[in-house]
Amino acid sequence: MESLNDLIYGFGIALDPMNLMYVFVGVFAGTLIGMLPGLGPISALALMIPITFNMSPASGLILMSGVYYGAIFGGSTSSILLNAPGVAGTVATSFDGYPMAKQGLAGKALAIAAYASFVGGTISVVGLMLIAPLLSKVAVSFGPAEYFALMVLGLTAVVSLSDKSLVKGLIAAVVGIMISIMGMDLQTGTERYTFDSIHMLEGIDFLVVALGIFALAEVFYMLLKGSNKPQERNVIGSLKLSKSEVKEIAAPIGRSSILGFFTGVLPGAGATIGSFLGYSMEKRLAKDGDTFGKGNIKGVAAPEAANNAACGGSFVPLLTLGVPGSGTTAVLLGALLVMGVTPGPMMLEQRPDVFWGVIASMYIGNIFLLVLNLPLIPYIARILDAPRPLLLALILIFCMIGVYGISFSTFDLLMLLLFGLIGLVMRLYGFPAAPLILGLILGALMEESMRRALQISGGEWSIFIDKPISLTLLAIALFSLTAPMIKTAIKRARSA
Amino acid sequence: MNAMLKRPMKTLMAVGVSLGLAVGFSATVSASDWKPTKAVEYIAPANPGGGWDTLVRTTANVIRAEGLSDQNFAAINVPGGGGAIAWAQIARDSKNDHKLFATSPPIILVPLSGTSRFNHKDFTPIARLITDYSIVLVRADSPYQTVNDLFDAIKNNSRLSVGGGSAAGSMDHISIAGAASVAGLKASDVNYIAFSGGGEAMTNLLGGHVEAVITGAGESLGQLEGSQLRALAVSSPERIQGALASVPTYQEQGIDYTFDIWRGVMGPKDMSPAAVTYYQDLFAKMMETDSWTEATTRLGWLDAYQNSEEFGVFLDEQLEQFSAVLGELGLLRQ
Incomplete structure (x- = not known):
């Protein structure tokens, strides 16, 4: 009841005409930023800090958070249409979204992404409103040992992500982990795999690899396999979902939203890991799991619900502890400090206007996003009508601009090309790309957490099973690895 | 309107400066006339939310609020390696007059422990600002x-x-x-x-x-x-x-x-003397404003200004002190 009163108070702030305009401008700008591959919300938000300086903290945060969740919402578009993830959180969306677009179902894939994003975003706002202070306890309960266990659990998804050959999937995952630890080690300052190059000190940005392995490799592949195939890409298809399709995606969206929200609450996990977890969970649960990766609608719905929910979840540590859980929320924290608000445990009491105003604005923002995006789909999807040479050139340009926008480094452009070639080779020899990306996302955090945990325990490995959360996560990981084997063993025993 | 008026003024000044240089009597004139011509990249060599980041955002903020510069001081976070990753990036861009970064004891400590190829001598001191x-x-x-x-x-x-x-x-x-x-x-x-x-x-x-x-x-x-x-x-x-x-x-x-956690600002190694003078004076001016006083009270900072030259001498002294301390602690790796 109390939170209802607070929410009404929050809507009082969010419905102020100026704040309504900020929500609209924020989500609109965010959608556009999200659609362009590479150009992520972090740089956009950093650029906006000067603009928000003279606003009230509530208005400033309403505008900036709008850009953030707007970008995650819009990021699916280029994942689906071009196989080029718009933001890191939408990489998993391309696994099934792009095959759908190739089959002439681009409209439907985009519509599913929009609905799933809307539901995921809204569920996370409800969670944020009802249990944010409680959840801050969950966020701090994750120490190094727990993070390590979570990363291990995440990595078991390699099994479900390697479609044909498990060995090739494992090879790809290990390469991904190796890429993730390139650069300077945070705990000792030692350089690893830097080949004595200054450019490698910083490691390799995630999006450089993702854009190379997915988008650029696709461009190269199309060039190689070239014109002997008739052009079949200019079908957008209907946006409408049949009743049975709605039924099919409803449960995955609900589950992935909740999973994504909790992943987002954990500092350091966030939308990218959330979307991968959602995707691999649904692939395992689905009866038609083997069609994931070939254009299954649940494979679009799950990661999109999860990444938008994670985005809402990431506001929990920010607003209740004053601790940023991701790069983007860190920029938001910086902006709040600049506006004279010090986020911390007392923020809810000291600045309820900021807390409840932002939460209320998220409800409005999500509705804006849905209303804004659905009618635009046919127009945006028309990019697929472009003649193939033009389209390929366009993808190439988008990727180059995106990568250069991250680091302003021409070296990274060469790395992009290199990963494009690696991606092509992987495709030609049947190595799946998804496990590599998964290893890349989880590897560094897993390693860092493990070393920290062991340093705290004085080298005792028991720390990983002494802690209940860590033990539970590791047990689930073990179970999900052995379950398929047990299943086949039982089947064999029965048939024998 | 404003912008239209400003442009010819700037051009005139530029012409004046280059004429002066051509005639050969004006190192001082050009020094005091240097101004950033585009947004200044103002780097915090850490993730947002930390000490360097707060310094960068607060000073950029005061400069903007008090209208001390026509150009935006854009805060950029380059995290990792205890600062070494940002330093490597800045060292690569040694002639850039539009790049600054927040600095503090790590610029001396990290190289001493053998984890950065660059130390404070690879950069230009601009000003020491505060201590925490x-x-x-x-x-x-x-x-x-x-x-x-x-x-x-x-x-x-x-x-x-x-x-x-x-x-x-x-x-x-x-x-x-x-x-x-x-x-x-x-x-x-x-x-x-x-x-x-x-x-x-x-x-x-x-x-x-x-x-x-x-x-x-x-x-x-x-x-x-x-x-x-x-x-x-x-x-x-x-x-x-x-x-x-x-x-x-x-x-x-x-x-x-x-x-002491002193904090200050440095620039790339080959920054032009005119730019160094401009920035050190800008920060001196900044520290006399009301917005600055308000910010330091809120953040618990104590003013400790030194200009470029004094700051350089101070950094050399700190290097000696820290080397001694680190050696005593067995952490000196260089």
Whole structure:
């Protein structure tokens, strides 16, 4: 009841005409930023800090958070249409979204992404409103040992992500982990795999690899396999979902939203890991799991619900502890400090206007996003009508601009090309790309957490099973690895 | 309207300057006339939310609020390696007059511990601005009431973990290890856990994963407002006024130790002298404004301005001092 009163108070702030305009401008700008591959919300938000300086903290945060969740919402578009993830959180969306677009179902894939994003975003706002202070306890309960266990659990998804050959999937995952630890080690300052190059000190940005392995490799592949195939890409298809399709995606969206929200609450996990977890969970649960990766609608719905929910979840540590859980929320924290608000445990009491105003604005923002995006789909999807040479050139340009926008480094452009070639080779020899990306996302955090945990325990490995959360996560990981084997063993025993 | 008026003025000035140079009588004129012609990249070599980041955002903010520059000072975070990653990036861009970065003891400590190829001599000092102190925090329900309680516990339990937001051998580690050494322990007795930022160290303290955290006093203000944490000691010579007035110093608790976290601004190595003069004067002007006073009061900072030349001399002195301390602690790797 109390939170209802607070929410009404929050809507009082969010419905102020100026704040309504900020929500609209924020989500609109965010959608556009999200659609362009590479150009992520972090740089956009950093650029906006000067603009928000003279606003009230509530208005400033309403505008900036709008850009953030707007970008995650819009990021699916280029994942689906071009196989080029718009933001890191939408990489998993391309696994099934792009095959759908190739089959002439681009409209439907985009519509599913929009609905799933809307539901995921809204569920996370409800969670944020009802249990944010409680959840801050969950966020701090994750120490190094727990993070390590979570990363291990995440990595078991390699099994479900390697479609044909498990060995090739494992090879790809290990390469991904190796890429993730390139650069300077945070705990000792030692350089690893830097080949004595200054450019490698910083490691390799995630999006450089993702854009190379997915988008650029696709461009190269199309060039190689070239014109002997008739052009079949200019079908957008209907946006409408049949009743049975709605039924099919409803449960995955609900589950992935909740999973994504909790992943987002954990500092350091966030939308990218959330979307991968959602995707691999649904692939395992689905009866038609083997069609994931070939254009299954649940494979679009799950990661999109999860990444938008994670985005809402990431506001929990920010607003209740004053601790940023991701790069983007860190920029938001910086902006709040600049506006004279010090986020911390007392923020809810000291600045309820900021807390409840932002939460209320998220409800409005999500509705804006849905209303804004659905009618635009046919127009945006028309990019697929472009003649193939033009389209390929366009993808190439988008990727180059995106990568250069991250680091302003021409070296990274060469790395992009290199990963494009690696991606092509992987495709030609049947190595799946998804496990590599998964290893890349989880590897560094897993390693860092493990070393920290062991340093705290004085080298005792028991720390990983002494802690209940860590033990539970590791047990689930073990179970999900052995379950398929047990299943086949039982089947064999029965048939024998 | 404004912009239209400004443009011809600037062109005129540029013409004047180049004419002056051609005739050969005007190094001083051109020096005082240099102005940034585009947004200044203002780098915090760490994740947002930490000490460098707060310095960058606060100063950029005051400069903007007081209208001290026509150009935007754009805060950019380049995290990692205790700062070394940003330094490598800036060293690569040695002639850029539109690049600045926040600096503090790590620019000396990190190279000394052998983890950065670049040290303060690879950059141009612009100005020292402020000083902050480090603070030791525990959870409110912790059994340690004084910093001596904590050190006694460390003596008996070598695993007792103290988290910090910078790499091993860097500022936070040196600060606590130095204090422990003065308190009669071995510096290496402190089981220091390096996190990738002060914020991450703080969540780990709140969640009970580490026993104590060492961080900047200014950074800890938001957290100390709640009732979840207790501060055991601050490294200043005298108590800090304001919100932290109740926190005792090391010296009050019988440990003759202080640790300064001075903070300032540097630029790339080959920055033009005219630009250096412009920036050092800009920061001097900035520190006389009301917005600055308001910000420092809020953040618990103490003014400690030095211009480019003085700051350079000071940095060389710090290098000698830190080398001595690090050597004593067995952390000198260079």
